Structure formats: structure tokens, C-alpha cells
Amino acid sequence: MGIRKYILPVVAGVMAGMMVQAFIEKAIHASYPPPPGLDFRDKVAIANYMAQVPIAAMMMQLVNYFACSLLAGAVATLLSGRVISRPALVVGGIITLASVANMVMLPGQPLWFLVTTLLLHIPAALLGYALARSRSLNAHEVGADVKS
Numbered sequence: 001m002g003i004r005k006y007i008l009p010v011v012a013g014v015m016a017g018m019m020v021q022a023f024i025e026k027a028i029h030a031s032y033p034p035p036p037g038l039d040f041r042d043k044v045a046i047a048n049y050m051a052q053v054p055i056a057a058m059m060m061q062l063v064n065y066f067a068c069s070l071l072a073g074a075v076a077t078l079l080s081g082r083v084i085s086r087p088a089l090v091v092g093g094i095i096t097l098a099s100v101a102n103m104v105m106l107p108g109q110p111l112w113f114l115v116t117t118l119l120l121h122i123p124a125a126l127l128g129y130a131l132a133r134s135r136s137l138n139a140h141e142v143g144a145d146v147k148s
Contacts, residue, residue: 009076013073013077014091014095017075020068024064025064028061034049046108047107068095069092069122070131072095073126074088074132075128076090076091092122092126
């Protein structure tokens with residue numbers, strides 16, 4: 001397992017995805033702010049708040065998760081040399097585990113949202129892999145046509 005081929009691409013992919021997720025999440029919270037004075041350490045208050053979050057906000061968050069994992073998978077693929085899908089798979093797995101931690105910290109999320117979140121990250125990261133890899137292959141084909 002090489003650092004340049006596996007570890008650094010995975011770390012960079014996770015970081016890129018999480019940065020995008022945090023940025024988009026800020027915009028979602030600006031559109032759907034939590035009530036003033038909400039104590040995020042109070043699990044009962046969090047569960048009550050999560051039960052009242054509009055479905056539109058939940059759907060926006062799912063799109064955010066998808067974008068996060070897609071970008072993370074693409075970055076890991078590009079930095080790993082675009083040959084194998086393992087870095088994108090690992091990135092998707094790490095982000096899924098981060099989502100599990102989020103589920104524990106924010107109780108009261110609807111079951112449909114939890115299940116969708118868990119099923120979303122790895123396929124999105126693999127789509128990022130496929131897009132990055134196909135773009136790479138297309139670039140090589142164009143380069144071969146120019147040289148001919």
C-alpha cells in the first residue's frame with residue numbers, strides 16, 4: 001500500500017468532500033436555521049428539533065451528501081492515478097462512517113433519511129471514480145488523436 005497511490009488520495013478526497021459538505025450545509029442552515037438557543041448537547045432537544053426539520057431541508061442535505069461523496073471519490077481517483085476504484089471505495093466508506101457518527105450525535109432523524117444516507121455515500125463515491133476515470137480516458141484519446 002503506497003502512500004502516494006492510496007493514503008494521500010483518500011485523505012485529500014475526504015477533506016475535499018467534507019469541505020464542500022460544510023460549505024453547502026452552512027447554506028442549508030441559513031435557509032432553515034435551528035431555533036435560537038438550541039442546546040446541541042441536549043439529546044432530547046435535538047431529537048425534538050430533528051422531528052420538525054422540513055422535508056425540503058432533508059432533501060437538500062441528501063443532495064449535499066451526494067455532492068460531498070461524488071467529489072471525494074473523484075478527487076481520490078484523480079490523485080491515485082485513475083486506475084483502481086479502491087481509493088474511492090475507501091473514501092465512501094469513511095464518509096459513511098462519519099454519517100453514522102452524525103446520526104448518533106443528532107438523534108431523531110427520520111428513518112427514511114438515515115437509510116438513504118447510509119446507502120448514498122459509496123455509490124456516489126464510485127460515480128465520482130467513474131466520472132474521473134472516464135474523463136481521464138477521454139483526455140488520453142483526444143491526445144492520441146492530436147499526435148496522429
